[in-house]
Amino acid sequence: MTRQIRWAAEVVTPLIRETCMATVENTEEMYNLFNKAAKAYDQSGVEFFRPIGRRLVEFSGITAGASVLDIGSGRGAALFPAAVAVGEQGEVVGVDISEEMVKYAREDADELGLKQIELRVMNGQKPELEPGRFDAVIGSCSLFIWVKSADDVRPYLELLRAGGRFATAAPSFFSTVRGKWALFPDAVNELLMPYMLQSLKQSGAYDSQFANAGANWLVSAESIEKTLLEAGFVDVEVVEEELPVTVTSGEQWVEFTYTTGMRGMWERIEESERREVVAEVSRRLDALRDENGIITVPVPIVYMRADAPKA
Known part of the structure; x- marks a missing residue:
């Protein structure tokens, strides 16, 4: 058994099987899709993910020295701006279910000299990290793929220190009812x-x-606020901006x-x-x-x- 096959058998397969917020099939679908897309992901020359990531970090209010978790970090759209925001005295942990995404992001982080970044292959739906470790948990164009209710958001609250910040960005679902x-x-x-x-x-x-827009927590600012409050968060703010x-x-x-x-x-x-x-x-x-x-x-x-x- 080659090292790559052994690694997939021992690390990736359990990752897929252990998800508790989506079916195994859906999680495996995400894993396969983003592994295939990783090399070209956010590399087309069209500015989309990176400006969203930069804006999310700004919107999050991340400061120097902070400890930040980026869920579904992909090729680093929010990961790298977050690393710049926390500086050398801070840390940014990026997790992604796709080992290919992590591989390319790690190469880019090394090239940029961002030593405050740590990357892990991990299912973002069930992050196995220390409770209360982070000052901020963010996710740029990632969490919306699987989050459907307050129960799905609550794990991120548990990772935050008291007064910590949760922030995420997603293509707007406000118009899906139409x-x-x-x-x-x-x-x-x-x-x-x-x-x-x-x-x-x-x-x-x-x-x-997409298919169940009326029951989607992202369908309105009011629904987003209700979901996050039910999850245990406070001081919710929602804005829609045109990119x-x-x-x-x-x-x-x-x-x-x-x-x-x-x-x-x-x-x-x-x-x-x-x-x-x-x-x-x-x-x-x-x-x-x-x-x-x-x-x-x-x-x-x-x-x-x-x-x-x-x-």
């Missing part, structure tokens, strides 16, 4: 939503936020989505049909070019923060 998904430009939303829902159904995640995502062609937008979690949707479309869908998406988006040849897709992002009680 059948609109934030990451889809208006021009292609009705074309792509059926494929997204079918993908979720095939992956066993059909009860997700202008720019591409030079509809094809580039498709390529960008293929380097994100939406890859799962594309891969479930039969090849010949997928070519037709991509061509139609590209045609519709190309029609939106401005005089400089730029297509701007406004994406609403929700940022939320709350504190652990001080006593």
Whole structure:
């Protein structure tokens, strides 16, 4: 047995099996998807995850010397800004279920000389870390994938010190009650939503936020606040901000989505049909070019923060 296979058998497989907040199938789906996407993840040249990560760290109020946990740290969109914010006297622990994501993030951290970063392969739904260790727990475009209720958020409260800060960011779900998904430009939303829902159904995640928008905790600021208060947090604040995502062609937008979690949707479309869908998406988006040849897709992002009680 090679070292890689032994490592997967001894570390990754138990990680997948031990999840307590999603089915084994859904967790394994995430693991496989993000392992495949890791090399290209956030590397398409389209500015999306990094500005969200920077804004989340700013919104979190992370200060020098703090101890921070980044859940679902991916390629470091929030991890690296957090490391800069805490400085050499602080620490940032990044966890991700994908060992490929961790591998690439570790290489990038080493290249940037960010020695205050520690990276671990770990299921973010069930972080096995010391209670009360962190001043802040954050998650940029990660937690929304599996969190559905106060019970799913409570483990992060337990990791915080008294008065610590929980903060996360997600593509806005405020419009899902109208059948609109934030990451889809208006021009292609009705074309792509059926494929997204079918993908979720095939992956066993059909009860997700997309398909069950009305019961989704992210559907409104009021629902977010209610969920976080029920989990035991205090002083909840929620803001929705628009992120202008720019591409030079509809094809580039498709390529960008293929380097994100939406890859799962594309891969479930039969090849010949997928070519037709991509061509139609590209045609519709190309029609939106401005005089400089730029297509701007406004994406609403929700940022939320709350504190652990001080006593």
